[in-house]
Amino acid sequence: MANNHSEHHITPLSTYLKVAGALFILTFLTIGFHSIRQYLGPLAPIIAFLIAGVKAFLVLAWFMHLKYDRPSNRIIFASGFFFLLLLFLISVMDIYSRIQVNSVL
């Protein structure tokens, strides 16, 4: 490489091919589990989102180069998910702690 700076990590082509292959296989796996969802019951959505989570990790780590990026960018991105979790938790706590008022004067 003409320019071998630490900030310009070059992922080998074979790695990209492997990651893309894994993403395709996981997508087919999602559909595989979807076709037997009546046997999985409440597990079906959990499996679907677990697979989506693994796919997201692959995209983030290799395609978006976070694996070789500075820790600061990883922390910045993770902070987004932290605040998303806060939004979800506080909203759910609000909605499911409301007392139903049915009486009319």
Next chain:
Amino acid sequence: MSTSRIIDGVPVQEHYRDVDHQFVSAKEGIWLFMVTEILMFGGLFVGYAIYHMKYPEMFAEGARFLDWRLGFVNTLVLIFSSFTMALGIYFCQMNQMKKAVWALAVTVLCGAIFMVIKYFEYTHKFHMGIFPGNMLNLPFLNEHLASIGEKPVVSSNLGLYFGFYFCMSGLHGIHVLLGMGLITWCLFRCARGDFKPNYYTAVEGVGIFWHIVDLIWIFLFPLLYLVG
């Protein structure tokens, strides 16, 4: 004009120390932008999750109007486009600009295929009277279902489901269109010879944006098409 100086053949703004400093700062800005994207879509995801918990039967009724095969094909198309986008950056790093232009062109093409499939999905729903929120025409939809021998929709608030469906997939679609435009811009700059192995900041930034569009679809696909 802002003052910049040339370091290693790259124009570097005067507030940056060197080429790397400029590249790293630009990328950090893109990651901050990505956080706002996650929060924007995240709000919609949280809303979807809460209303899904409140009206599970209505969401199940709505999901039956989506064809998972189209969502599945679109997932494959977007994953492939993410792969070619990553290749575009790889070829820029390797100073193979012709190949980079091709990789970017295939990425734009995949985006276009995605949008064409989305167009067919949307128009099919419009023909059945399915619109977001209050605009959903339930009597018209049930008439149509009766004419093709399917059971009618019971939930009177089906428009809520399609409010989420159209907002989430529509906002995602807008991102795909914007991404296609940005990649085309990179493609022209690449063909013009703007980029070098030590200077491809625009491709890297647009690439991160395109991957986040793919990332959001990775979660939208099971959410809208499979779980319902």
